[in-house]
Every structure is written in C-alpha cells, then in structure tokens.
Amino acid sequence: MKGRNLIAEVSEALKNKSQIENLRTSMLCMRDKRDAAMAGYSEKELAELRNIRQASLSSLNESIKMLKDKLEENGCGFYFAKTAKDACEYVVNVAKTRGVKRIVKAKSMTTEEIELNKRLVAEGFEVIETDLGEWLVQLAGQKPSHLTAPAIHLSRYEISKLIEDRLGVRLPADPKEVTKFVRAFLREKFLTADMGITGGNFVVAETGSLVLVTNEGNGRLVTALPRIHVAIVGVEKLVRTWEDALKILNVLPKSATGQNMATYVTILNSGSETPSLDGGFVEREFHLVLLDNGRLSALQDTVMSEALKCIRCSACFNVCPTYRVLGGHVFGYIYSGPTGIPWTYISHGLENAASYAPLCISCGLCRETCPIGIDMPTMISEIKRRYGERNGYRWVDRRLAGYESLVKLASNTAPVSNFLLGTSMAKWILEKLIGIDRRVNLPKFSGKTLRELLDGVLVPRAESDRKVAYFADSMAYYIDVDVGLATVNVLQKNGFNVVMPPQKGSGMPSFLYGLLDDAKKLAEYNVKQMYEYVSKGYDIVSAEPTAIYCLRFVYPKLLGTTKEVQEVAERSYELFGYLLRMLESGMLDLSFKRYNGVKAVYHLPCHSRHLSKDRPVLKFLEMLGIDAEFIDYGCCGMGGTWGMKKGYEGYEISKAIAEPLVMAISKSGADFVVTECSLCKMQIERFTGKKVVHPILLLDKAYKGLPIP
Amino acid sequence: MKADSDVLKRFISELEKLGATAELLETRTQVVKHLSDFVREKGAKMVLAYGLERMLSSELSKAITSMGISYFDINDVDRRDLRKLLERADIGITGADLAVAETGSLIITSENDAARLLSCLPPIHVAILPRENILDSFLDLAEWLRKMQGTSKRTVSVITGPSRTADIELEIVLGVHGPCELHVIILGGALSEG
Ligand code: SF4
Ligand code: SF4
16 A cells, blocks of 8 residues: 555554544534534435436536637636646646746645645745635645545644744634634735636536635635636536536535535636736636546446545535544545545545555445435445455455354354353454454354244244345344344234345445455345345345345445345335334334333444434334433444454554443443444443343333343 | 515524624615714724615715715726725625525625625625515526626625634634625615605
C-alpha cells in the first residue's frame, strides 16, 4: 500500500484523545441535525433524486456539448480537461498570460483532487483559501479532513495556537473572535486579488449556468471582485435542466449541514462588469474547466460508476464509525470518508484507494444515510477485491472470511474446543497464526448444532398456511443456538409451519474483506436453497439482521437481479419486522407475560437500520412492559469479525468506536442490554461486562410465562 | 397575484429562524421613516443603495443626509468612485426580485458586480421586497431561472440569512465574509401611496 503504514497512522490517531472526542461530538451533532432536516423526504422523493442523478450521468455527452455551446455563446472560456495535469496547465496558463499575482479561492474538493494549489504556488502565484475551515487547514499545511467541515479535526485551542504560531497574532480560543479576525484579514486579500478560483456544486447545461453554494459568502466575493474567475468542475456535476438542479440543490444543504437552504447560492453564466481598483468597470473573464480525470472511464465501470452520483453532501462521513474516531487524514487519501474510497479509486487509482479501504467495516450506514442511496459498501468491497486479486489478500482476512470451517470444527469438538480456546496459549496461537487479538474471548460453541437440536421439533403442520423458511446464519447455528430455538418456538406458537432449508453462512465476512468470489458462492448456494421454499409460498425469516441484509441487498449486487435472487430478496424478513407486520394485521398471539418495571438498554444494529425504519424491537420491548432506553450512537464498532483482528488493525479501533456506547450503557442502570445482532452482542458484552440478550429470548420467555434475567 | 398571508407568515418565520429580521411596511413614508431610524440606530456613516424605486431612493437620500449621514445611489455616483464607496459603506440597501417562503430565501439579480457586491461587502444588508413576489416553494424557481439564465447574463444570488460559518467546533458564527446582519423590508402596498 503505496508509502503508507496504516497501522502506524491508526495507532497515532488513537492516541489523540481530544481529536477523537471532538470528532465524535461533532459528527453526532451533524448526524442528528441532518436527520431532522431530512425527515420531510419521502421514499418516493429520494428515489426521484436518485433517478435525477442517474439520468444526468446518462446524458453527459449531450450536456457537455450544450454547455460548451452556451458558454462560448456567452463569451466565456470553456476547457475540457482530460487529466489533472491538463486542468492545472490551463489555469496556470490563464494566470500567467494575464499577469496574475494573487489568487483567492473558494473551497473546492475538485481543486484539492488535482492538487492545483501546489502547482500554482510552484509557479510563483500567491494562493489564498478563503473558506474559514479551508484557510485554517492551509495555514496548518494540512489537507481538509471533511467534505463540508474541512477543519473539524482541530479544536478551538489548536486553532488559536495555530494562528499565533503562523501569524504572530494572539487570539482567544473563541470561534467568534477567530472569525472576526479572519474576516478582516482576508477582506484585504479579496480586494486585491487578480483571480478567483472556485469549484461548482452543479452546472446546468440548458442555460450554461454555474451553481456555487457557500455559507460564508466567500464564494460571492471570489466570483465578484477579481478580474478573472476560473471554475473547475467535475464533469459528473452537469445536470440537464433547472428542475433537476433545484431538486438536488434543495436536498444538498439539508443533508450536508441540516440547513433548510445554504446561505448563498450564486448562479452565473458568464463574466460580468466589476468595479475595478483603479476606478470604472472592468469586464471579468469567466473560464469553466470541466474535469474528467478518470470520471468518464468510471462511468463505464459497472460497480464504480455509482460513486459519480455523489452530490458531496458529506452525510456519510457523519455516520461512518471508523471515520468518526480516526478522522479524514487517516480515513482518507486526498478524498476522505466513505465516498472518498471510491472517489480515490476514480481519481487517484486503486493503490491509493486500497491504502485505507481496510478501515471500512461494511456497516452500511453510509449507504443508509446517503440521500442518493449510493452503495458505498459494495464499491469498497470491490476495491478490496481488485486490490486482493492483484496483490494477494491478507492472511487474517482470508482466515476470518473462511471462519465457517473453523467454527464447524470447533463446534464438532466442543466442549474440548471451548476449553482449549479459553486458554491463554490458544489465544497466543490464534493471534500469531491467524491475527485474532488475544484479548478476544471467543464464543462458547454448542456441542450440538441448531439443526441437530431442532431434530423432531420442525414437524410440519398440515393445517397451517403460514409458512416460514428459517435462515439461521452461523452464530445461531453453532453458537447462540438458544436464539434459533426461541425463534422457531415463537413462530410455531403463532401457528407457523417452520422449516430450515439447507444453508450456509450469509457470507458477510467474505464480502467485508473483499473475497467476493467466495461471497458469491455462498450467495448462490443460499439463494438456490431459499428459492426452493419461496417458490412454494414460504417467507424467509432470520433473527440475524445481517443475514437478511445479505439476502436483500448484498446478494442482488453479487449475483445480479435474476428472478430467483429478486424473489428471495423480496420475501426475506428480519424476525421482529416480520412479527410487527403480524401484530399490525392482528395475527399475533398476545398471550404473553409482561415484565413491568424491568429496565433495559436497546442498541440498534446497523444492518437493522436498513431493514426497517419502524424500530420493531423497541415496539416489542414496550409491549412486554420493559422500560427500554434507546441509546443511539450508531455502529458498535464490531463489524462482524473485524473487531477481533489484532491491535490497530481491528481491536483497538473497534474499542474506540464502542467507547461512548459502553459509557452510556455502564451509566444507564439498566438490568441488561437488548440487541438483535449476535456480533453487537459480543462487542457490548466484552466491553461492558453486562448481559446482552436477543429480544426473541425475551419474547419466548414471555410466551412461556418465565422470568427474564 | 398577491401572495396570501400564509406564505408571508412562513417567509417571515423562516427569516427569523435564520437570524434575519423582517418588517412589513405599507407606504413609502413608512419605509423612509423606518430606514432612517434604522440607519441612525446602527451608527452608520455611509449608506449605499441600488435597485430602489426612484422616488424612494430620493426621499431616503433626503432623510438620511439630513442626519449628517452619507447616502449614495449607485446609479448616481461617478463610476470611478464606485469601488471605494463599496469598500467603505456600512449599510447596503438593495432591491430583491423574488423570495421563497419555504426556505426564507431572497433572490436578487444583478446586471453588474457593483450591485452584487452591495449585498456582500457591507456588514449590514437591507433588502426591499414587494410582498407579491414571494413564492411558496423553492422548486417554483425552475421556470424563472431557465428564463433568467437562458436569456440574460445577469448573475442570480440566492441569499438565505446572514453570512455564517460553523467551521470551528460546529459553533455557529454570523458574519464571516458577507453581511453580519440581514434585514428584509416587505412592501405591502403600492409605493405611490402616501
Ligand atoms: S460501510 Fe460503514 S465503515 Fe464502511 S465506509 Fe460506510 S459507514 Fe464507513
Ligand atoms: S456518498 Fe451520499 S452521503 Fe456521501 S457525500 Fe455523496 S451524496 Fe452525500
């Protein structure tokens, strides 16, 4: 991984406790504001946004032509830059031939992408970033760490120290004072700049209009004061019509910062007259550089083209568990955050993208929060695959992906294996040989598999037309067999005919580590087996949200949307979502015990978020009379088996991610924790020491009238 | 077409959420009185205006200069002085073409950048908007923008509240590079009245 030692970077970042704390608070705050602002969007409206992005990309060639004609008609410079180098060259040439000295810039990730500043400075121009965050980052000699809040990794104290160190000005550590200072400091630069450089949020082909969104007003000054304005815009930002543009513009600030609308939107289609320094007006030149730099070839790449739909709102950053503790310098190359991984691939190549892709734990929260529904996890896994195919996969990843054979072995040899795996010798060996952190307490294997235990239980009931094919997934199959038994029992209690088709693990670990060929084989097998039953009218139900997430979202990506895959996906239900539907249609047996006065904490697994917005488990806990506190910090940090990897490859990051959740649970005074994911359970148990239970165990006990822990 | 009172209410409430103020006034006399009081309270030394109705501008000029405060209309100043005036003005008063209630946004077009800079450079921006020009939703702008950008080179500025940042620890601070204050005067009646 080209010149990068990710483990060293991670260990360094994890030492920076104040940065972790700042990032965590900021990201949670941004997430919550954003969710509130987006609440008004219906599924239909979101689907429309996705269609607009898709249609804009499909019509790029026409749009480019239309834009070129419009701009030339308006007397503007238009340049299509094939590469980063071409784009820089063009800008340098414009600046040189017009005797430019001072250049002011409004925040633009596209100019970061092509490293324009470096080039301009090397040519002797003075280049000044004017967005407050971007200016701070420039002053610090760093790269932006977040799409919309570039200096979010710096605290107010670090900022006032930075200004003192670099400019010799002492300011109190107060955002208001810093802002006041920067206003005056940069005002003079604006007034004397010869050239302004901006990016663009969209370009509307039908009228040749550049649309530029800012909050501070620097975008306005950069485009109104200097005698030359150059905008550098990625070709994917072209939209056809104003209807399309406004729909995207409407969602952008809501999803970015939770603002209903950004403060300033500047729309221009040419240069205009500006009052010049020496009196009178001068006609400003306007140049638009449309940048390809890998985008058009990505458009032909069936997996990566998805990233081109990104509107750069940054919502995915705010929810990404690893980004939230490591920040954008580690979780990034030049582009950072979830969307940054495929974007690095597109503009800076496979090696650079793969240099931090291992930090993605496939929680899928980025995709869930993205207003365009962009499937980052699939692109990131594909990047891991492409890199793995070329350079070999990591040993530990291979082992963890192929965990099922190990689990099978351990299960066959329990209780001996349980004893052995508990010894420190075995833990040492596992760490050295496989790469599992020695601090991980491996789960206790059941001596019998779920299938063996269900022998004689799964008797067909001819009279019932309620039919469920139960998909257990590995944990319930080999380890948490009680979850499997309770699931079957509750379904049978409600009159279901339950069967358990032949099945393998969901394949999520293989997907996570980019071993997509293995994941595909598992997917093929499971789909084939499940389809047998779907075609006979069965619904597929699992108590493991990740399993249903795979059946619904991952398998169609791996296998394509054939009839079988699609029908299996459509008929797959997470257990509590399924029970909730029954409840709502009045079909659920309500003769269960209530546990009034019992206090619990509920943790929502990432993959459950995708499956239902209704929080079905919470509804059931309420029905059971349990006083459940919903603690919502997002991902617990386990990432399947990822959090078991040794040291700074997994365990340490996983622990840092879990910290606020662990603290809140420890403080809560709840009797136990409820969550429906077996790996969240492991994570929470190992770091809080509290008992964690699957909700189906509670419901099962309630039906039986038994006490709960 | 007169915007109904729900739209007006919504617009005002959105503006206020953003930290801007709104004043609904009926007559030119009221506007002149309101603005000259405002200018005095703010301790402004120089006021620059653009895009106001002729009579309003000349009455404002009289009222404001009578208090010893400079008032210029961009249309009337020597072009050579324009840049300096823009840099020094304490308050910029502009017209506004349209507004959107849903987002509390003003839409201002400008034929040159002196007009545009008037809502960027001074620390206080006052916009005057005819009440009937308030649209309900943001998406209603599409047709208008297509015409405006398709047939002219006027720059369109959509302004939603005062300049702001949250770049340091997400703390919101107003007045970064643009105005620290935004005041909107909504004209209820025809200006010719009283
Ligand atoms: S899937 Fe999760 S870990 Fe991976 S990039 Fe998205 S949010 Fe981050
Ligand atoms: S991937 Fe989606 S959420 Fe992330 S920045 Fe792009 S549009 Fe926003």
